[in-house]
Amino acid sequence: MKFSINRDAFLKPLQVVSGAVERRHTIPILSNVLIQVQPDGIRLTGTDLEVELVSSCAIDDGEAGQVTVPAKKLVDIVRSLPEGALVQFSASADKAMIRSGRSKFTLATLPAEDFPNIDDWDSDIQLVTSQSTLKDLMERTSFSMANQDVRYYLNGMLFETDANTLRTVATDGHRLAMSSCSIGQPNLAARQVIVPRKGVTELLRLLDDVETEVKVLIGNNHIRVETNGIGFTSKLVDGRFPDYRRVLPSGGDKVVVADRDTLKQACSRASILSNEKYRGVRVNLSAGEMCLTANNPEQETAEEVIEVDYQGASLEIGFNVSYLIDVLNTIQGNQVKLTLSGPDASGLVEDNDDDSSLYVVMPMRL
Numbered sequence: 001m002k003f004s005i006n007r008d009a010f011l012k013p014l015q016v017v018s019g020a021v022e023r024r025h026t027i028p029i030l031s032n033v034l035i036q037v038q039p040d041g042i043r044l045t046g047t048d049l050e051v052e053l054v055s056s057c058a059i060d061d062g063e064a065g066q067v068t069v070p071a072k073k074l075v076d077i078v079r080s081l082p083e084g085a086l087v088q089f090s091a092s093a094d095k096a097m098i099r100s101g102r103s104k105f106t107l108a109t110l111p112a113e114d115f116p117n118i119d120d121w122d123s124d125i126q127l128v129t130s131q132s133t134l135k136d137l138m139e140r141t142s143f144s145m146a147n148q149d150v151r152y153y154l155n156g157m158l159f160e161t162d163a164n165t166l167r168t169v170a171t172d173g174h175r176l177a178m179s180s181c182s183i184g185q186p187n188l189a190a191r192q193v194i195v196p197r198k199g200v201t202e203l204l205r206l207l208d209d210v211e212t213e214v215k216v217l218i219g220n221n222h223i224r225v226e227t228n229g230i231g232f233t234s235k236l237v238d239g240r241f242p243d244y245r246r247v248l249p250s251g252g253d254k255v256v257v258a259d260r261d262t263l264k265q266a267c268s269r270a271s272i273l274s275n276e277k278y279r280g281v282r283v284n285l286s287a288g289e290m291c292l293t294a295n296n297p298e299q300e301t302a303e304e305v306i307e308v309d310y311q312g313a314s315l316e317i318g319f320n321v322s323y324l325i326d327v328l329n330t331i332q333g334n335q336v337k338l339t340l341s342g343p344d345a346s347g348l349v350e351d352n353d354d355d356s357s358l359y360v361v362m363p364m365r366l
Helices: 007-018 071-080 131-139 197-206 260-271 321-330
Strands: 002-006 032-038 041-047 051-057 061-063 065-070 086-092 095-100 103-108 125-130 156-163 165-171 175-182 188-196 213-218 222-227 230-235 254-259 280-286 289-295 301-307 315-320 335-340 347-351 354-361
Touching: 002 007, 007 032, 007 041, 007 051, 007 071, 007 086, 032 071, 051 197, 065 071, 065 086, 065 103, 071 095, 071 103, 125 131, 125 188, 131 165, 131 175, 131 197, 131 213, 156 197, 175 321, 188 197, 188 230, 197 222, 197 230, 254 260, 260 280, 260 289, 260 301, 260 321, 260 335, 280 321, 315 321, 321 354
Parallel strands: none
Antiparallel strands: 002 061, 002 086, 032 041, 032 065, 041 051, 051 230, 086 095, 095 103, 125 213, 156 165, 156 188, 165 175, 175 354, 213 222, 222 230, 254 335, 280 289, 280 315, 289 301, 335 347, 347 354
16 A cells, blocks of 8 residues: 655644554554555544544545554654655555655554454434534533542533533532533434543544534444544443532522632632642632632631622631632633532532533532
């Protein structure tokens, strides 16, 4: 097999699929990228058995065939070539050769027949939206995913379809983030699937803030996203996501409205002297005022007082300041609304002008 291609046209799809490739894997072929030369161009595939990325690009001329080569080395070689250079790739027996100008590289290959591919599967839910909509929905909740939690179903993001709505939810047991959007497909079936953490990370890397159409296909064990000639497929987490609706606080009678930037900066300053392990900050509310206090084992103290719109009774409650900062970094509006009911109940945080996203933060005993 052989083909010629412009360096710039080859590099982007190569970088896309290499994102799924596992650097340190016990199965050597999973460190490789599968290259297939077809009549209409070349098809590149990378996988770690959990996530599969497929990309394609046109070529100047080629000879059909398929081979697998080390992904990282190939990306590094192509990236190091001058912009606009012509890359000539050929493979035979157990070697692949890359030529460009007076540069020549020889890479070891492994048989394409041994490369694992995710089996064909049928999707029972299909929806179409834009890249920017899907990316925004995921970015609003991804920070709340658990990381290597023994409750494996928390190490990912819930995608929920319901009538006209696509919703994402993530929680690590201490906080919860939920965001919804209407996608104009009124006949969507109600369904919940959990996309693993690596799948979420790769998908966020893949999507751009553009209005380009993206197609989402959901099956029993897989989710596939297709856009711009790139196909992303991920296995789903086999587990049941907690009923997030039971976690959403209700009946909160203490509503605080604050300037988002002012509150974020106050939290950031208070966090400097918070306990490095527990990250606790004490919130004292009184009419028109919020006082944030943090201290640490060295008996050092930080105190921040800001003006807020609050007319309720005095309240003292503790929160993990890192969780508050994460939420304030994600909310995009100028004002943030906190709804509280007592010192032992979770707090509900929202953008004051946009109710499409909700954030729940559990209280801390300080």
